[in-house]
Amino acid sequence: MLDVDQVSVRYSSTVTLRDVSLSLAPSRTLAVVGESGAGKSTLINAILGLVPCPTGHVTWDAKPVRKCRPALVMQEPRSAFNPRMSLRRSVKEPLRGRQLDEDRLARLCSGLEIAPDLLDRRPAEVSIGQAQRVGILRALIAAPPLVLFDEPLSALDAVTQKHTARLIAQMQREEGFAALIVTHDLGYAAAFAEEIAVLRAGRIEELTPARAFVDAPQTAYGRTLRDAAFALGAFERVA
Amino acid sequence: MRSVAGLALIFVALGVFGPMLAPVDPTQIDIPNRLSAPNPQAWLGTDAMGRDILSRLLHGARWSLGLAFLISVMGLVIGTLIGLLAALGGKVIDWIVMRTTDTFLAFPELVASVVIAGVLGASTGSLIFALTVTSWMRYARVARAIGLSLKTRGYVVQARLAGVSNLSIARWHYLPSLLPSLTVVWTGMFARAILGISTLGFLGFGVQPPMPEWGTMLLDARIHMRSTPLQMIWPGLSVVVCVLAINLAGDTLRDALAEQDHKA
Amino acid sequence: MIQIFVSLVLRAVVVLTGTALATFALLWHAPGDPALAIAMARHNAIVPTEVIDLVRAEAGLDAGFFVAFQAWIAPLLMGDFGQSSVTGRDVWPEMVTAISYTVPLALAALFIGLAISVPLALLATRSPGSWVDRGAVALASIGVAIPAFWLGLLLILLFAVQLDWLPAMGARTSAHMILPALTLGLGVAASLTRILRSSILEARDQAFLPALRRRGVIHRDIERDHVAPHAAIPFVTVLGLELAFLLEGLVVVEVIFARPGLASFLVSAIEARDFPKVQVAVLVTAVVFVVVNLLIDLAFRTLDPRIGEHDA
Numbered sequence: 001m002l003d004v005d006q007v008s009v010r011y012s013s014t015v016t017l018r019d020v021s022l023s024l025a026p027s028r029t030l031a032v033v034g035e036s037g038a039g040k041s042t043l044i045n046a047i048l049g050l051v052p053c054p055t056g057h058v059t060w061d062a063k064p065v066r067k068c069r070p071a072l073v074m075q076e077p078r079s080a081f082n083p084r085m086s087l088r089r090s091v092k093e094p095l096r097g098r099q100l101d102e103d104r105l106a107r108l109c110s111g112l113e114i115a116p117d118l119l120d121r122r123p124a125e126v127s128i129g130q131a132q133r134v135g136i137l138r139a140l141i142a143a144p145p146l147v148l149f150d151e152p153l154s155a156l157d158a159v160t161q162k163h164t165a166r167l168i169a170q171m172q173r174e175e176g177f178a179a180l181i182v183t184h185d186l187g188y189a190a191a192f193a194e195e196i197a198v199l200r201a202g203r204i205e206e207l208t209p210a211r212a213f214v215d216a217p218q219t220a221y222g223r224t225l226r227d228a229a230f231a232l233g234a235f236e237r238v239a
Numbered sequence: 240m241r242s243v244a245g246l247a248l249i250f251v252a253l254g255v256f257g258p259m260l261a262p263v264d265p266t267q268i269d270i271p272n273r274l275s276a277p278n279p280q281a282w283l284g285t286d287a288m289g290r291d292i293l294s295r296l297l298h299g300a301r302w303s304l305g306l307a308f309l310i311s312v313m314g315l316v317i318g319t320l321i322g323l324l325a326a327l328g329g330k331v332i333d334w335i336v337m338r339t340t341d342t343f344l345a346f347p348e349l350v351a352s353v354v355i356a357g358v359l360g361a362s363t364g365s366l367i368f369a370l371t372v373t374s375w376m377r378y379a380r381v382a383r384a385i386g387l388s389l390k391t392r393g394y395v396v397q398a399r400l401a402g403v404s405n406l407s408i409a410r411w412h413y414l415p416s417l418l419p420s421l422t423v424v425w426t427g428m429f430a431r432a433i434l435g436i437s438t439l440g441f442l443g444f445g446v447q448p449p450m451p452e453w454g455t456m457l458l459d460a461r462i463h464m465r466s467t468p469l470q471m472i473w474p475g476l477s478v479v480v481c482v483l484a485i486n487l488a489g490d491t492l493r494d495a496l497a498e499q500d501h502k503a
Numbered sequence: 504m505i506q507i508f509v510s511l512v513l514r515a516v517v518v519l520t521g522t523a524l525a526t527f528a529l530l531w532h533a534p535g536d537p538a539l540a541i542a543m544a545r546h547n548a549i550v551p552t553e554v555i556d557l558v559r560a561e562a563g564l565d566a567g568f569f570v571a572f573q574a575w576i577a578p579l580l581m582g583d584f585g586q587s588s589v590t591g592r593d594v595w596p597e598m599v600t601a602i603s604y605t606v607p608l609a610l611a612a613l614f615i616g617l618a619i620s621v622p623l624a625l626l627a628t629r630s631p632g633s634w635v636d637r638g639a640v641a642l643a644s645i646g647v648a649i650p651a652f653w654l655g656l657l658l659i660l661l662f663a664v665q666l667d668w669l670p671a672m673g674a675r676t677s678a679h680m681i682l683p684a685l686t687l688g689l690g691v692a693a694s695l696t697r698i699l700r701s702s703i704l705e706a707r708d709q710a711f712l713p714a715l716r717r718r719g720v721i722h723r724d725i726e727r728d729h730v731a732p733h734a735a736i737p738f739v740t741v742l743g744l745e746l747a748f749l750l751e752g753l754v755v756v757e758v759i760f761a762r763p764g765l766a767s768f769l770v771s772a773i774e775a776r777d778f779p780k781v782q783v784a785v786l787v788t789a790v791v792f793v794v795v796n797l798l799i800d801l802a803f804r805t806l807d808p809r810i811g812e813h814d815a
Contacts, residue, residue, distance in 0.1 A: 048400060072400055080393035084415045090394065094401040138397070341514065342521030345789050349751035350769075354526075354785060357773035358533045434650050438755060441652045442770065454652075461656060468660050475653035482648035 001025045002047070002065070002146055002178060007056030009039075009046050009202075016042045018202040020056075026145060029172065029179045031189030031210070033225065034199035040182040043199065044150050047180070048072060060146060068146060069094070071139035075151040077131035081123035087134050088119040094142040105141070111174060112137050112167055129160035136168065140175055149181040153188060165192060186229035190214050198222050253300050265294040265451045277469070286459060286470060295451035296473055302452040304481065306363075307432035310370045314432075315425050318375035319417065322382025323409050326390065337383070340376045348373040349435055356444040366445045370435050377424050385417050419496045426489030430482045437478050453478050511800060515793050522789045527572050530778045575782070585779045594783045598768065602787070604674055605757070605764035608683055609749050615688025616745070620695035627696070628703045639696060646693025652755040655686040659759070672761045683760045687752045691745055698741045706733035743799045750788060 002024040009017040016039045024030045034040055045051040047058050049066050060068040071094065074080040081090045092100055109116060112133045123131055132152065139147050152168065153161040169192050172179055183189055189196050189210065196213045198205040198221065206218045214235065217223045229235065267290060275285045284292050325336035343351075356369035389395050389412065398408050439445035440454025448455055453474040460470040578585065584595040627639035662682060663671035670679050707730055715725055750766070757767035765784065772780035 050396065050399075069402060070400070072397065074393050074397070076393060080397055082394040082412055082415075085411070090397075093398060093403060096402055142401075338514065338517050338521065341518045342525065345518045345522045345793050346785070347747040347750040347788075347792065350754055350766075350788065353754055353770065354773060354781065355529060357770070358529055358776075358778075358781065360534055430648070437650055438652060441650075441755065442758060444773075457653065457656065464656070464660055465664055468664070471653075471656055471660065475650065475656070478650055478653065479645070479648045482650075483645060486644060486648060 001061065002180070003057070003059045003062075004047060005057045005059070007043075007046050007053050007058060009042055009051055009053050016202050017046060017053075020046075020199075020202070020204055022197060022204070022207070024146075024178050024180055026178050027172070027176045028195075029181065029193045030195045030197060031181045031183060031193035032197045032199055033183060033186055033189050036184065038199045039202040040184075040199055041150060042202075044072070044148050044180075044182055047148065065146070069142060069144050070146040070148060071142070071144040073132070073135050073139050073147065073149045073152045075154050077128055077135045077155060078123050080135050081131065083123050086120055086122060087126070087131075090123075091119060091134065091138045091141055094138060094144075100141075108137050108140055108171075111171055129156055129164065132156060132160075132164060133167065136164075136171065140171060140177070143175065143177075145177055147177045147179050149179060149183075151183055152181065153183070153185065161188075168192070186225055187233075187235045190235060198225065253297075253304070263291045263294050265290060265298040266449045267291070276467070284467065284470065286456070290451075292456075292470065292473060295456060296453070296477055299451040299453045299456060299474065299477070302446055302450065303433055303436055303454075303478070306367065306436050306446075307429055310367060310374060310432045310436075311425055311429040313371045314374035314428055315378050315421060317371070318378025319382045319414075319421060321375060322379040322417075323386055323413060325379065325383040326386025326413070327405050327409060333383070336379070340379050343373065343376050348376075348431075349438060352435055352439065353442060353444060356439055357442075361444050361447060363446055363450075366436065366439055369439070369444075370432055374428055374432065377428065378421055381420050381424055382413075382417050385420060386413055389413055389416060423489055423493045423496065426485055426492060430485040430489070433478060433482055433485070437474075507804065508801065511797055515797050519786075519789060519793055522793075523576060523786060524572065526782055526785045527575065528568070530782065531568055531571070533776075533778070579783075579786075584783050587777050588779050589775050589777045594780050597780075598765075598783055598787060601763060601765045601768040601784075604762060605753060605766065608680060608687070608756075608762070608764065609753065611680060611684035612687030612691055612749060612752070613745070615684060616691025616695050619688070619692035620699055623692070623696050624699035624703060627700050628707070631704060636700075639700065643693045643696040643700075646689060647697065649690070649693075650755075651686060651690055651752040652759055654689060655683070655756055655759040658682050658686055674760075674762045674764075679760075679762070683756045683762060686756050686759075687749060690752055691748060694748060695741065695745065702733075703730065706730040709733060739799055739802050743796045746792065746795050750792065 002022070004020060004022040007017055007020045008015065020039075020043060022030065022032075032040055032043060042051065046053045047065060048070060049058070049064070058065050060070070081087060091105075106116070108114075109119075114130070114133055114137060118126060118130060118134070126134070132155070136152075149168070153164060156164060165188055168179070179193075181189065181193060186196075190213065193210050195207065196210050197207045198217075198219070200221055206213075206222050208218055208222070213222065214226065217226050269285065269290070272285055277284045286292055286295070321336055321340070325333045328336070351373045352369040355372065356365045359365035359368065395408060395412050398412055436445060436452065437454030437457070440452045441458050442454075443458060446452035446455055448459075456474040457471060460467075460474065464471060575585075584593070584598065586592060587594055587597075623639050623643075627636040630636065659671045659682065662669045669681055670676070671682055673679055709729065712725060712729060715729070716722075753764065753766040754770060756762070757764045758770055761767075765788065769781065769784040769788070772778075772784060
């Protein structure tokens with residue numbers, strides 16, 4: 001299980017994460033919500049070890065997170081692929097030379113509704129929605145126990161968002177990975193996560209089960225976020 | 240674009256096959272016929288030792304273009320590796336590499352090669368060494384700058400997360416992105432190498448007589464400027480035409496790449 | 504700003520130390536025994552081994568690279584530039600004389616370069632793509648491709664040999680400076696024209712200029728307030744490149760025209776294998792080059808506020 005213990009991150013002089021603690025059990029889903037600039041992307045980078053975090057620990061089953069080879073699904077699906085390589089080559093990258101299990105690839109492809117010949121194209125030759133599904137495929141190919149999603153729906157149009165969100169949930173049921181989803185879309189978070197963490201100015205403001213959060217956020221800031229999402233119709237849109 | 244590339248090709252061909260086209264042996268001395276004006280036997284005349292100037296020019300193409308090609312390609316390889324090392328090696332290595340690069344740039348390249356070639360003693364070997372150690376810095380800077388900008392690119396982060404080694408990342412993700420810009424730098428450095436070889440030759444620090452090299456030929460021709468001024472025209476003109484063609488090819492390449500970037 | 508200044512100066516010091524080390528290493532590995540060279544120069548005869556060993560110990564040459572480097576650099580930092588190993592005379596006064604010949608020549612060449620390139624670039628960019636523009640580009644492209652030594656020889660051939668208008672060799676009168684300055688200046692003009700032209704065109708291409716024009720801001724004001732400052736930035740950086748170009752050109756120009764000066768000082772010292780002179784000439788050139796580039800870097804940062812601290 002993922003254990004984030006009192007992590008703080010500072011860039012030059014500004015603190016972007018302050019004493020953040022979280023935990024996430026296998027096959028469970030945690031959504032981290034917050035406004036832009038709250039430190040959501042930094043949290044992902046800190047968990048993955050892409051930024052040094054001088055204080056605190058991030059572990060998976062009491063070992064450094066990198067040991068479990070976590071995967072990341074990025075916000076911008078196109079730039080997540082080398083424009084000069086076929087998608088197939090990029091998808092095989094996490095296997096690091098190990099033999100590709102063709103059955104598994106076929107199963108994942110059908111689960112993610114990826115046509116087999118799509119993988120022979122280059123990133124510029126597929127739609128954003130297709131690219132994002134291939135991004136999820138690459139994240140899952142090596143069967144990681146933990147997958148991080150950094151605003152996985154933000155670059156997609158509304159219809160594709162809904163579809164992709166369902167596919168992610170379905171894949172999680174089949175594969176059983178723990179998912180940490182960073183999003184500013186409260187509707188998505190409420191519909192697909194079991195727990196919601198509200199991040200504000202680098203701190204965890206509250207950590208509440210998703211259902212309870214929609215009914216009654218524990219903090220004033222949580223209420224503001226929920227009410228704003230209500231006004232936009234976010235909860236009806238996705239669920 | 241195509242015409243320029245064609246022109247560049249002709250020059251490369253000239254460098255490779257030029258010597259075969261030469262009518263006579265470029266080192267064959269013929270004192271009775273020295274300093275002759277252009278005539279049916281020697282189309283461009285003969286030099287102070289009676290050697291055929293046209294043959295010397297054609298053989299000189301191999302020295303000037305061939306050596307320049309060798310030097311600029313070595314600079315390209317060395318510079319790219321150093322630049323990649325700086326971009327991938329972390330802060331300390333980056334600092335050391337970049338200050339080393341600055342140190343090599345603390346001196347105009349051509350002056351540095353004159354000093355190095357001169358101190359090591361005139362020979363083709365020290366010419367190659369002197370021009371190569373002063374020609375890798377631009378590639379290193381370009382490779383490092385692009386490399387650093389790629390560091391946070393999505394697919395590089397993904398490769399890193401997947402545990403791909405630095406070497407593979409450099410090979411598959413960095414190098415392909417670097418090549419277009421490095422090729423443009425290379426054309427410029429190729430032209431500079433031609434100028435450098437002829438300059439060192441002219442100063443007496445380069446290719447040694449009796450080998451025909453355009454700069455050395457000019458050095459010989461200079462003494463007889465009054466009697467046979469035409470002798471001085473040909474080697475210089477050869478340098479200018481080659482450098483001009485390569486520079487034009489480089490400009491066209493750069494514009495084509497910029498347009499491609501614009502479209503993408 | 505002060506932080507940037509300090510870090511840039513520190514970097515210059517590191518670079519110059521590197522240059523001194525590299526030069527010393529080069530001479531250390533040069534073929535021939537430096538102690539023998541010094542001893543022969545001093546005693547002007549075949550010298551016994553003991554004398555050579557004495558010289559070697561004196562110059563710290565027997566104690567390894569870094570001791571020898573220290574023995575050389577320490578007096579240098581105190582202002583003692585040493586003696587020529589050939590003539591035994593102090594290097595510094597000769598150096599000063601050489602510089603006094605080189606600086607006016609370099610300035611004259613820079614002046615010629617600016618006087619040709621600025622009007623030419625302005626004329627060319629008035630109507631990009633016109634025959635004037637194409638002509639200027641073609642001239643500049645050819646100019647960049649002409650090696651300085653050939654241009655110098657051609658000018659000598661035309662003005663000194665054929666027409667007999669100007670003197671070619673030496674530096675006795677100010678007329679002697681015309682041909683060398685022209686040789687260097689034409690080269691500077693060619694590369695400056697290319698760069699100026701493209702930076703003016705790029706400055707005119709800034710996204711907000713059409714909006715200004717539609718708002719009725721007149722052409723002259725746009726050129727002065729928005730185009731000129733933008734075009735000035737690459738121009739300033741290019742001056743650093745031009746300095747490199749000048750120094751490279753000086754090496755051949757001073758040799759061709761048999762002028763005394765920094766570059767011919769360096770070349771003749773190399774030919775005579777007079778290493779103390781080579782070292783001083785190299786270091787002086789490096790100091791000039793690094794300091795001028797440092798000043799340019801600072802000017803650049805003042806002109807362009809977008810360059811942040813992280814680029815320092």
